[in-house]
Amino acid sequence: DAGVTQSPTHLIKTRGQQVTLRCSPKSGHDTVSWYQQALGQGPQFIFQYYEEEERQRGNFPDRFSGHQFPNYSSELNVNALLLGDSALYLCASSPGENQPQHFGDGTRLSIL
Amino acid sequence: SQQGEEDPQALSIQEGENATMNCSYKTSINNLQWYRQNSGRGLVHLILIRSNEREKHSGRLRVTLDTSKKSSSLLITASRAADTASYFCATDLTTDSWGKLQFGAGTQVVVTP
Numbered sequence: 001d002a003g004v005t006q007s008p009t010h011l012i013k014t015r016g017q018q019v020t021l022r023c024s025p026k027s028g029h030d031t032v033s034w035y036q037q038a039l040g041q042g043p044q045f046i047f048q049y050y051e052e053e054e055r056q057r058g059n060f061p062d063r064f065s066g067h068q069f070p071n072y073s074s075e076l077n078v079n080a081l082l083l084g085d086s087a088l089y090l091c092a093s094s095p096g097e098n099q100p101q102h103f104g105d106g107t108r109l110s111i112l
Numbered sequence: 113s114q115q116g117e118e119d120p121q122a123l124s125i126q127e128g129e130n131a132t133m134n135c136s137y138k139t140s141i142n143n144l145q146w147y148r149q150n151s152g153r154g155l156v157h158l159i160l161i162r163s164n165e166r167e168k169h170s171g172r173l174r175v176t177l178d179t180s181k182k183s184s185s186l187l188i189t190a191s192r193a194a195d196t197a198s199y200f201c202a203t204d205l206t207t208d209s210w211g212k213l214q215f216g217a218g219t220q221v222v223v224t225p
Contacts, residue, residue: 043213
C-alpha cells in the first residue's frame with residue numbers, strides 16, 4: 001500500500017520563475033493538504049483540497065495556487081518565485097475529519 | 113502566531129531514559145496530533161488524541177491531553193538512538209476548519225547510546 005508520494009524530490013529555481021509540485025495521496029484518501037516548512041520551523045498550512053475544490057486556505061499570497069484532479073492527486077503551483085519561498089513543501093492526505101494526516105517526504109525547493 | 117508551542121525546544125538524553133515534551137495551545141481544538149520528523153524528511157504520524165480523550169498509548173508512546181489547561185504531553189519510554197528526531201504537536205481546530213493543522217516549532221530530541 002503506497003503512502004503519499006511527492007515529486008520531484010529536489011528542485012532549484014531562480015527568482016521570478018514558476019514551479020509546479022505534484023502529490024499522489026495515500027490510497028483511500030480524498031483530502032489533500034499542502035504545507036510549507038522553512039528550515040528550523042514547523043510546517044505552515046498553505047491550503048487544502050477536497051472534491052477538486054480549495055476547501056480552506058492559510059495565510060499565503062495568491063502566488064500560491066493549487067489543483068486537485070478526479071483521482072485525488074494534487075498540484076501546488078507557485079508563481080513569481082522569491083528567495084523566501086525556499087523551503088520544504090509537504091503534501092499530506094487524509095480520509096476525512098478527525099483522522100490523522102499522512103505526509104509525503106516533501107519537495108525541497110531552493111531559489112537562487 | 114503559532115497555535116501550538118512545544119517545550120522544551122531541545123532535549124538530550126541517553127538510551128533507556130524517558131523523554132517528555134509538552135505542547136500548549138491557545139484555542140479550542142477538535143483533536144491534537146503528534147508527529148516525528150527525521151532530518152528534514154516527511155512527518156510521521158505518531159498519535160491522534162481527540163478533545164474528549166485524556167490519554168492514549170501506542171507502544172512506547174504515551175500522550176495526555178488536558179483541555180482545561182490547553183496542554184498536551186508526549187512521553188517516550190525506554191528511548192533508543194532511533195528516536196533521535198524532531199517532534200511536533202499539531203492542533204486541529206473547530207469542526208468547520210478541520211484538517212488545517214497548526215504546528216509548533218518542535219522539540220529536537222537527541223538520544224545518545
